[in-house]
Amino acid sequence: MTDTQRQATTESDDVLAVPLRHPWRWASALVLGLLFAWLAVELWNNQNIDHATIGNYLFNSRILSGAVMTVFLTFAAMAVSTVLGVLVAGMKLSANPVLSFLAWFYVWVFRGSPLLVQIVFWGYLGLLFSEIVFGVPMTDIVFLRANTNALIPPLVAGLIALTLNQTAYSAEIIRAGLLSVDSGQREAAYSLGMSPLRTFSKIVLPQAMRVIIPPMGNETISMLKDTSLLSVIAVLELYTAATRIASQNLRQVELLLVITIWYVVMTTALSIPQHYLEKRFGRGTGAQDGILDRTLSRAWSALRRRSDARG
Amino acid sequence: MADDDDALIRVRAVRKRFGSREVLKGIDLTVRRGEVAVLLGPSGSGKSTLLRCINHLETVDGGRIEVGGHLVGYSPKKGKLYEMTPRQVADQRRTIGMVFQRFNLFPHMTALDNITAAPLAVLRQPKRDARARAMQLLDRVGLADWAGHYPAQLSGGQQQRVAIARALAMDPEVMLFDEPTSALDPELVGEVLAVMRELARSGMTMVVVTHEMNFAAEVADQITFMDDGAVVERGTPDEVLTRPRNARTREFLQRVL
Ligand SMILES: Nc1ncnc2c1ncn2[C@@H]1O[C@H](COP(=O)(O)OP(=O)(O)OP(=O)(O)O)[C@@H](O)[C@H]1O
Ligand SMILES: [Mg+2]
Numbered sequence: 001m002t003d004t005q006r007q008a009t010t011e012s013d014d015v016l017a018v019p020l021r022h023p024w025r026w027a028s029a030l031v032l033g034l035l036f037a038w039l040a041v042e043l044w045n046n047q048n049i050d051h052a053t054i055g056n057y058l059f060n061s062r063i064l065s066g067a068v069m070t071v072f073l074t075f076a077a078m079a080v081s082t083v084l085g086v087l088v089a090g091m092k093l094s095a096n097p098v099l100s101f102l103a104w105f106y107v108w109v110f111r112g113s114p115l116l117v118q119i120v121f122w123g124y125l126g127l128l129f130s131e132i133v134f135g136v137p138m139t140d141i142v143f144l145r146a147n148t149n150a151l152i153p154p155l156v157a158g159l160i161a162l163t164l165n166q167t168a169y170s171a172e173i174i175r176a177g178l179l180s181v182d183s184g185q186r187e188a189a190y191s192l193g194m195s196p197l198r199t200f201s202k203i204v205l206p207q208a209m210r211v212i213i214p215p216m217g218n219e220t221i222s223m224l225k226d227t228s229l230l231s232v233i234a235v236l237e238l239y240t241a242a243t244r245i246a247s248q249n250l251r252q253v254e255l256l257l258v259i260t261i262w263y264v265v266m267t268t269a270l271s272i273p274q275h276y277l278e279k280r281f282g283r284g285t286g287a288q289d290g291i292l293d294r295t296l297s298r299a300w301s302a303l304r305r306r307s308d309a310r311g
Numbered sequence: 312m313a314d315d316d317d318a319l320i321r322v323r324a325v326r327k328r329f330g331s332r333e334v335l336k337g338i339d340l341t342v343r344r345g346e347v348a349v350l351l352g353p354s355g356s357g358k359s360t361l362l363r364c365i366n367h368l369e370t371v372d373g374g375r376i377e378v379g380g381h382l383v384g385y386s387p388k389k390g391k392l393y394e395m396t397p398r399q400v401a402d403q404r405r406t407i408g409m410v411f412q413r414f415n416l417f418p419h420m421t422a423l424d425n426i427t428a429a430p431l432a433v434l435r436q437p438k439r440d441a442r443a444r445a446m447q448l449l450d451r452v453g454l455a456d457w458a459g460h461y462p463a464q465l466s467g468g469q470q471q472r473v474a475i476a477r478a479l480a481m482d483p484e485v486m487l488f489d490e491p492t493s494a495l496d497p498e499l500v501g502e503v504l505a506v507m508r509e510l511a512r513s514g515m516t517m518v519v520v521t522h523e524m525n526f527a528a529e530v531a532d533q534i535t536f537m538d539d540g541a542v543v544e545r546g547t548p549d550e551v552l553t554r555p556r557n558a559r560t561r562e563f564l565q566r567v568l
Contacts, residue, residue, distance in 0.1 A: 187368055188415035188474075192429035192481055193405035196397050202432055206419050284418045284461035 053254040057245065058261065066241030067262050073227045073237060077162035078220050084163070085170030090200070092175055103171070110168035116229055118165055122157035123233030158230040166223060173215045177208035209281040217274035221267045238262060317343040319379055319485060319516050320365065326373035327360055327540075334360050336540040337374065340518075342485075342533075347517045349527040351551075352537035353563055358520040361537075362487045365518065366407040367400050378407060379484055405433060408478030412490040414470040416462040422449065422473045423458040426480045434481070441480075448476035452506050468499030472506050479510075486510065488519040522567055528552055536560045 043049070057063055091103035110118070126148040135142035152160070181204050189199035228239035236244075242255040320342040327335035334357045342348045350358045363369040365376055367384040376383040384400060385392040395403070417425050426445035430436040436444075449455050452472040462470050471491055478486060488507065492500040504526050511517055511530045521527060527534060527548060534551040536544040536559075544557045555561045 182415075184411060184413055184415040185417065188409075188411065188417070189429075190368060190401070191366055191404055191407070191409035192477070193401050193403075193433045194429060195401045195433075198432050202428065203417055207417075210419075281419070284420070284463055 048253070049257070050251065050254055053249075053251045054257055054261075057251075057255060057258045060245070060258075062241045062245060063238070063258060063262070066236060066238040066259075067266070069236055069241075070224065070227050070238040070262075071266065073159065073162065073230070073235070074220065074224045076159055077166055077227075078223055081163045081166035081170050082174075082216070084167040085174050086205075088167060088171035089174040089178060092171065093178060107168045107171055110165050111172075115161070115165050115226060116232065119158060119161040119229055119233060122152070122161040123154055125152055125157065154230075154233045154235050157233060158227075158235045162223065162226065162230075166219065169219060170216065173219070174208070174212055177210075177212035178204060180211045181207045206281065210278075210285065213274065213277050213281060217271070217277075220270055220274075224266055224270065225263060318377075319344045319346075320348075320518065321377040322361070322365070322374070323376075324374035325361070325364060325371050325376060327357070327364060327369060328372050334540050335364070335371075338537075338540075338542060340535060340542075342516060342518060344484075344516055345514045346532040347511045347519065347530050349531040349534045349548075350518065350520045350537060351522075351527070351534060351563070352543075355539075356537045357540045358537055359489050362409070362489050362518060362520060365485075365487060366404050366409055368409075370394075378403075401433075405481050406484045408481060408483035408486040410471070410474050410478055410486065410488045410491045412493050414462070414467070414474045414494070416470050416474055416477070418462050421459050421461055422454065422465065425462070425473055426477045429477070430480050445476070445480060448479055449473070451479075451509075452476045453502070466499060467495045468502045471495065471503045475503075475506055475510070485516045485518065488517065488521070490520050490522070492521065492523060524552065524564075524568055536563070538563075 044051070088103045088106055091099040092107070094100050094103075129148055132144075132146050132148050132151050133142055134144040185203055185207065186199055189203040190196075194202070227235075227237050230237055231240040231243060234240065238259050242259045243252075246252045246255040318341045320340065322338055322340040325335055325338045326333065334355075338357075338361055340348065340361070350361065352358050360369060364371050365378065365383065370384060375385075381403065382392070383403065384395055386395055386399070387393075416422075417428065420428060423442065423445050426448060427436075427438075427441040430441040430444065431438065446455065446458065449458055452475055454469060454472055454476070457465060457469060457473075462473070465473065475486075475491075491507070492503050495503065500523065504523060507517070507519070507526070508530055519527075519531075529548075531548050533545060534548050535542055536551055536555075536557070538559050544551055544555060544560045551560065552564065555564060
C-alpha cells in the first residue's frame with residue numbers, strides 16, 4: 001500500500017471498498033480444469049493411438065499444404081461471398097420488386113439445398129453440360145466455347161459452391177444488420193445531401209457492421225470446417241490430404257487428430273481478427289470488453305501489482 | 312398571404328396522404344429570406360410531415376413547394392413535372408439543413424467527424440478546410456473542447472448543438488427544426504435555444520416546430536398554427552399568441568402556456 005492509500009483508509013469518513021468476491025467462479029473453474037485434465041490423460045493413455053504418428057505428421061508437407069489450401073478456400077469464399085452478400089441484402093431491401101424477388105429466390109434456393117449437393121453439382125457440372133458457351137442465345141454468335149471440365153476444375157467448382165452457398169447466409173446476416181440501423185440515421189444523411197449510395201456506405205453499413213461481425217465470425221469458422229466437404233470432389237484441402245495419407249498408412253485416427261489440431265489452431269487464430277474488428281466497429285457505443293480484453297487487462301494489472309510489490 | 316418575390320420558401324396548396332388518411336390538406340406557407348417561421352399545433356396536426364416535405368423526405372400528393380425559386384423534388388420540362396432522380400434530390404437537399412427531435416447524430420463518428428462527413432463526401436472539401444470549418448462551428452455552438460467525443464459521451468443538449476453545427480457545415484440557405492428541444496431534460500433546453508437564437512440573429516432563414524412559447528414569442532417573425540392538417544391561423548407572434556382569433560388556437564395556447 002502506498003502512503004496516500006493508507007492515509008485514506010484511516011480517515012474515519014472514508015469507506016474502504018472491498019470488491020465483491022466470486023468464490024463459485026473459482027470452484028467451477030477448478031472442477032472444469034480437473035475434468036479436462038482427466039479427459040486428456042485418458043486420450044493420451046489410449047493404447048490404440050500411436051502418438052509418434054501424430055508427431056510425425058503434424059508438420060508433414062502434404063498436411064501443411066492441405067492447411068494452406070483450407071485457409072485459402074476459406075478466405076477466398078468468405079471475401080467474395082461477403083461482397084455478394086451485401087449486394088443480395090441490398091437487393092432484398094430494395095423498393096424494386098424485381099430485385100427483391102430475385103434476392104429472395106436466390107436465398108431460398110441456396111439455403112434450401114444441402115451444401116454437399118451443391119458441391120457435387122458444381123463438381124460434376126461437366127456431366128450435365130459438356131460445353132460452356134458464352135454467346136447471344138438463339139443466334140450463332142459465340143464469344144467463348146470451352147469444355148466444362150477444363151473451364152471449371154475441381155478447385156474452381158469447390159470455390160463456386162462454397163461462395164454461392166455462403167452468399168445466401170451472409171446476405172441474411174447483413175440484411176438483419178442493415179435493418180438494425182435506425183431510420184433516423186438515413187434521414188439525417190439524406191438531409192445533408194448525401195446520395196443513397198454514399199449514405200449506405202458511410203452511414204448505414206458501418207453501423208450495421210457492429211451487428212454483422214459476430215455472426216460473420218461464426219460463419220467464417222463454419223466455412224473453415226465446411227471446406228472439408230470438398231473432399232467429395234477431390235480438392236486437396238486439409239481433410240482430403242489427411243485421408244489420402246491415412247489410406248496409405250492406415251493410421252486414420254492419428255491423422256484425424258492431426259488435422260483436428262490444425263482446425264483448432266486455425267479457428268483460434270481467426271478469433272483474434274474478429275476481436276479487433278468488433279472493437280473497431282463498436283466505436284462510440286461503449287460496448288463491453290470481451291473475454292480476451294478482460295483476461296489480458298487482468299493479467300496485465302496482476303503483473304503490475306506484483307512488480308509494484310517487489311519494487 | 313400574397314406571393315412575395317423575396318420568398319425563399321413557398322409552399323402552395325400542399326396535400327399529403329398516408330394510406331387513406333390525409334394529413335396535409337392544402338397547406339400554404341411563405342417564408343422570406345432571413346425570416347424565422349414558427350409552426351405550432353397539437354400532436355398529429357402534420358407539422359413534422361410539412362417540414363419533411365420541404366426537404367423531400369416525404370413526397371407530396373398535391374400542390375407545390377419551392378425553395379430558393381426551385382421546385383422541390385420535381386423538374387419542370389415542357390409543361391410537365393418529372394420526378395427527380397435520387398441524385399438530383401440529394402443535390403437539392405444540400406441547401407436545406409434539418410435538425411431532428413432525436414438529434415440523429417452518427418454514433419460511430421466523433422463530433423468533429425459528424426460535422427465534416429457531408430462536406431467531405433458531398434462537397435469534396437479538402438480535409439483540412441473541412442476540419443477547420445468544423446472547429447469554427449463547434450466553437451460557435453460552444454463545444455470547441457468536445458470535438459473528439461462520440462455522441463454517446465455527450466449530453467442531449469450537446470448532441471443537439473453538434474447536430475445544428477453539422478447542418479450548418481453544408482452552408483444551407485434554410486434550416487428546418489423539428490421540435491429540437493422536445494427530447495431534452497428541461498435544464499438543457501436553454502443551451503440549444505440560445506444557439507438557435509444566435510442563428511436567427513445572424514440572418515438564417517428558419518422554419519421551427521416547437522412548443523417553446525417564449526422562444527416563439529421572442530424570435531419568430533411569423534407564427535403558423537396548424538390543426539388536423541390545415542392552417543388555422545397565422546400572423547405575428549403578438550397576433551397569434553396574445554390575440555388569437557380562432558377558438559382552437561386559444562384552446563391550444565391555454566393547454567401549453
Ligand atoms: N410514415 C407515416 N406513415 C403513416 N402515417 C404517418 C406517417 N408519418 C406521420 N403519419 C401520421 O400523420 C399525422 C401527422 O403526423 P406528424 O408527425 O406530421 O404530426 P406532428 O404535428 O408533427 O405531431 P407531433 O407533435 O406529435 O410531432 C399523424 O396522424 C401521424 O400518425
Ligand atoms: Mg412531429
